[in-house]
Amino acid sequence: xxxxxSILMENEPGALSRVIGLFSQRxxxxxxxxxxxxxxxxxxxxxLTTIGDDRTIExxxxxxxxxxxxxxxxxxxxxxxxxxxxxxxxxxxTGAQRAEVKRSVDIFRGQIVDVxxxxxxxxxAGASDKLDAFIGAIGETQVLEVVRSGVSGIAxxxxxxxx
Amino acid sequence: xxxxxxxxxxVRALQDEGVEYLFGYPGGAVLHIYDAIFQxxxxxxxxxxxxxxxxxxxxxxxxxxGKPGVVLVTSGPGATxxxxxxxxxxxxxxxxxxxxxxVRSDWIGDDAFQxxxxxxxxxxxxxxxxxxxxxxxxxxxxxxxxHIATTGRPGPVLIDIxxxxxxxxxxxxxxYPKKVxxxxxxxxxxxxxxxxxxxxxxxxxxxRPVIYAxxxxxxxxxxxxxxxxxxxxxxxxxxTLMGLGCYPATDKQFVGMLGMHxxxxxxxxxxNSDLILAVGARFDDRATNDTSKYCPGAxxxxxxxDPATISKNVRADVPIVGPVQQVLEDMITMLDEHGGQxxxxxxxxxxEEINGWREVHGLRYEVNKDGPMKPQQVVQALYKATKGDAxxxxxxxxxxxxxxxxxxxxxxxxxxxxxGLGTMxxxxxxxxxxxxxxxxxxxxxxxxxxxxxMNIQELSxxxxxxxxxxxxxxxxxxxxMVRQWQDMQYxxxxxxxxxxxxxxxxxxxxxxxHVGIRVDxxxxxxxxMEKAFSLKDRLVFLDVYVDPSEHVYPxxxxxxxxxxxxxxxxxxx
Ligand SMILES: Cc1cc2nc3c(=O)[nH]c(=O)nc-3n(C[C@H](O)[C@H](O)[C@H](O)COP(=O)(O)OP(=O)(O)OC[C@H]3O[C@@H](n4cnc5c(N)ncnc54)[C@H](O)[C@@H]3O)c2cc1C
Ligand SMILES: Cc1ncc(C[n+]2csc(CCOP(=O)(O)OP(=O)(O)O)c2C)c(N)n1
Ligand SMILES: [Mg+2]
Numbered sequence: 001x002x003x004x005x006s007i008l009m010e011n012e013p014g015a016l017s018r019v020i021g022l023f024s025q026r027x028x029x030x031x032x033x034x035x036x037x038x039x040x041x042x043x044x045x046x047x048l049t050t051i052g053d054d055r056t057i058e059x060x061x062x063x064x065x066x067x068x069x070x071x072x073x074x075x076x077x078x079x080x081x082x083x084x085x086x087x088x089x090x091x092x093x094t095g096a097q098r099a100e101v102k103r104s105v106d107i108f109r110g111q112i113v114d115v116x117x118x119x120x121x122x123x124x125a126g127a128s129d130k131l132d133a134f135i136g137a138i139g140e141t142q143v144l145e146v147v148r149s150g151v152s153g154i155a156x157x158x159x160x161x162x163x
Numbered sequence: 164x165x166x167x168x169x170x171x172x173x174v175r176a177l178q179d180e181g182v183e184y185l186f187g188y189p190g191g192a193v194l195h196i197y198d199a200i201f202q203x204x205x206x207x208x209x210x211x212x213x214x215x216x217x218x219x220x221x222x223x224x225x226x227x228x229g230k231p232g233v234v235l236v237t238s239g240p241g242a243t244x245x246x247x248x249x250x251x252x253x254x255x256x257x258x259x260x261x262x263x264x265x266v267r268s269d270w271i272g273d274d275a276f277q278x279x280x281x282x283x284x285x286x287x288x289x290x291x292x293x294x295x296x297x298x299x300x301x302x303x304x305x306x307x308x309x310h311i312a313t314t315g316r317p318g319p320v321l322i323d324i325x326x327x328x329x330x331x332x333x334x335x336x337x338x339y340p341k342k343v344x345x346x347x348x349x350x351x352x353x354x355x356x357x358x359x360x361x362x363x364x365x366x367x368x369x370x371r372p373v374i375y376a377x378x379x380x381x382x383x384x385x386x387x388x389x390x391x392x393x394x395x396x397x398x399x400x401x402x403t404l405m406g407l408g409c410y411p412a413t414d415k416q417f418v419g420m421l422g423m424h425x426x427x428x429x430x431x432x433x434x435n436s437d438l439i440l441a442v443g444a445r446f447d448d449r450a451t452n453d454t455s456k457y458c459p460g461a462x463x464x465x466x467x468x469d470p471a472t473i474s475k476n477v478r479a480d481v482p483i484v485g486p487v488q489q490v491l492e493d494m495i496t497m498l499d500e501h502g503g504q505x506x507x508x509x510x511x512x513x514x515e516e517i518n519g520w521r522e523v524h525g526l527r528y529e530v531n532k533d534g535p536m537k538p539q540q541v542v543q544a545l546y547k548a549t550k551g552d553a554x555x556x557x558x559x560x561x562x563x564x565x566x567x568x569x570x571x572x573x574x575x576x577x578x579x580x581x582x583g584l585g586t587m588x589x590x591x592x593x594x595x596x597x598x599x600x601x602x603x604x605x606x607x608x609x610x611x612x613x614x615x616x617m618n619i620q621e622l623s624x625x626x627x628x629x630x631x632x633x634x635x636x637x638x639x640x641x642x643x644m645v646r647q648w649q650d651m652q653y654x655x656x657x658x659x660x661x662x663x664x665x666x667x668x669x670x671x672x673x674x675x676x677h678v679g680i681r682v683d684x685x686x687x688x689x690x691x692m693e694k695a696f697s698l699k700d701r702l703v704f705l706d707v708y709v710d711p712s713e714h715v716y717p718x719x720x721x722x723x724x725x726x727x728x729x730x731x732x733x734x735x736x
Binding site: 009010013014017018021025058059063065066068069070071106152 | 183282283286287291294311345346347348375469470471474674
């Protein structure tokens with residue numbers, strides 16, 4: 001099962017390499033990874049998605065918790081949560097294609113953020129499967145370049161991950 | 164406030180931590196630190212002959228005393244030579260602080276002379292690591308390093324320090340922090356009372372119980388509590404290789420070591436139990452055999468300070484995360500308050516069954532009157548000569564297993580070996596650390612002619628510091644453990660497990676300034692042992708030639724259950 005694990009950790013050099021090292025060392029996979037400082041500059045928020053059964057996820061979270069720099073973590077997929085990923089995508093936009101692409105962008109509530117005579121650059125945010133669906137709708141042959149941010153997530157309601 | 168250079172702060176912090184011995188080897192990147200060491204006399208530096216030995220010596224010191232072992236190595240090759248020893252300590256959860264020199268900070272990343280990314284190389288084998296970025300960080304970093312290394316599940320911590328951060332001309336204020344506060348590191352200090360209560364109920368309900376105790380009981384200083392609990396209940400106790408000594412081996416409730424080379428009775432007790440109380444043990448694959456066939460009828464109560472250990476290999480029915488000492492204390496109190504007793508009839512029947520297994524004599528070997536000596540006899544002679552009261556370090560191989568099986572440890576911290584990593588070359592340097600910690604104690608290193616050659620150069624260190632270790636080289640002229648596997652699984656094809664061109668160990672020991680004694684006949688064994696231990700201030704190298712074809716039994720049958728064992732070359736369960 002796909003899980004979104006959100007981690008608060010010390011914003012220190014080397015901390016990220018320990019998280020990534022743990023995954024390669026113990027043979028777990030990382031699908032996506034995003035990391036940036038929080039409003040408190042001493043802390044970073046790291047969100048990663050991984051795939052595994054309950055047992056694997058239990059092990060991953062236990063081992064992550066053992067890392068000295070990890071302050072707190074939560075498996076967002078255990079509760080209601082909001083998941084977003086940002087995508088910047090360049091697509092061919094010539095002739096009849098231009099209007100077609102524009103329509104898809106509107107349907108998916110994306111924005112065209114840059115234009116040339118042959119190319120649209122589109123910005124789209126949403127859950128990862130929505131981004132996948134957009135690429136599907138455009139058709140892979142039309143796609144020139146894709147940049148995805150990886151998943152960010154936050155719990156719904158009053159639950160917060162903070163210290 | 165007093166101002167010190169980075170190098171002086173390192174040494175002062177060691178003093179403030181009460182460090183007696185620092186095991187190390189100098190080189191360019193740490194010369195400022197060595198200069199600071201020279202100018203004080205509180206921390207005694209022990210100059211080894213190879214950095215790997217520095218880590219093992221510090222490790223041996225730590226295992227024997229419970230205090231952290233401390234190591235100092237230079238950058239590059241000095242640091243990489245220490246890697247095996249750090250990994251050895253990591254696998255066995257031994258508290259250690261390693262200080263490694265690094266090239267000047269403005270050269271890091273430039274492939275400078277003797278630069279290696281030690282923080283990177285050591286990442287998977289340390290509990291934590293630090294890189295000094297500014298001198299002013301040193302006191303707090305040192306305090307944190309010792310704190311992390313010694314609390315929770317102990318382990319090695321590395322501090323990598325660039326040379327410019329130790330420069331003698333840059334002095335900054337020094338104050339050693341009394342306490343550390345780390346919001347991201349808070350080891351569990353209490354086991355959950357509700358879980359402990361549940362465990363007590365399970366303990367009292369059990370009809371075929373067993374206590375399976377490991378290295379955590381030793382590192383958690385809980386041997387007495389474990390013994391109290393076991394005696395109160397009257398349940399059989401088995402130990403892992405790492406747990407030996409945490410329960411007195413000569414006690415009647417002790418059924419021996421369990422696992423791959425455990426006793427027949429210990430493995431049978433485990434397999435047939437209905438309750439396993441696992442205390443500070445981690446269900447290692449050498450201890451469990453195939454986990455899908457593991458102890459089918461047993462409810463498992465697991466006490467461990469590291470939550471990641473619980474249900475890692477074998478699912479725990481009653482997990483208790485906490486330090487053994489506190490958990491056992493509470494368990495005993497709750498047991499007293501509860502007032503209940505185990506079912507005495509069931510327990511008597513259980514013991515009857517256990518005694519039946521004991522009669523099988525899993526630990527037995529054949530002696531040919533005129534044939535070569537048996538390795539087991541050598542360990543038994545050592546036990547006799549030392550009255551069971553020595554510190555015994557060991558290397559890795561058959562000799563290690565024979566030592567574990569035939570030297571009956573009644574006290575914790577007496578049996579010092581590399582279990583998790585299985586590092587050949589551990590024994591002699593570890594013995595140095597033990598002998599330094601206890602100068603008047605009998606310290607024996609049970610080794611093999613393969614292992615001893617991996618750190619033989621330390622004979623020189625032993626001379627320099629006058630360490631009268633007794634080396635018992637069980638010389639089977641073979642990498643015996645490898646050879647045994649080749650006999651059993653590779654049709655007896657002894658691919659590169661034969662030790663050709665052995666040195667004359669007696670003359671080798673003598674050339675290092677020690678005493679060497681060769682023993683070829685069983686009649687001479689006891690006298691040689693006596694002589695070795697009578698030479699109180701000399702290192703004695705006993706080179707004992709034994710039967711090269713001997714195997715270690717019992718031995719788990721691969722992919723089987725706990726009860727599936729070879730008992731000799733021809734008998735199996
Ligand atoms: C050639 C060879 C053969 C071997 N054969 C065997 C064999 O037959 N049988 C066998 O048992 N082993 C054998 N081993 C050793 C084996 O590989 C493991 O090292 C060993 O089984 C682990 O012992 P342990 O479970 O006691 O754990 P340790 O490695 O000693 O770990 C201690 C556990 O206790 C926990 N702990 C530490 N401190 C505390 C505390 N204060 N409170 C609570 N918990 C704490 C830790 O988190 C850890 O989980 C062999 C090794 C070699 C090299
Ligand atoms: C550094 C290292 N290399 C290889 C091994 C694999 N190994 C395990 S036991 C053994 C043989 C040890 O031979 P010896 O020290 O003579 O002991 P014996 O088994 O003969 O008693 C080997 C090679 C190891 N454990 N450690
Ligand atoms: Mg040998």
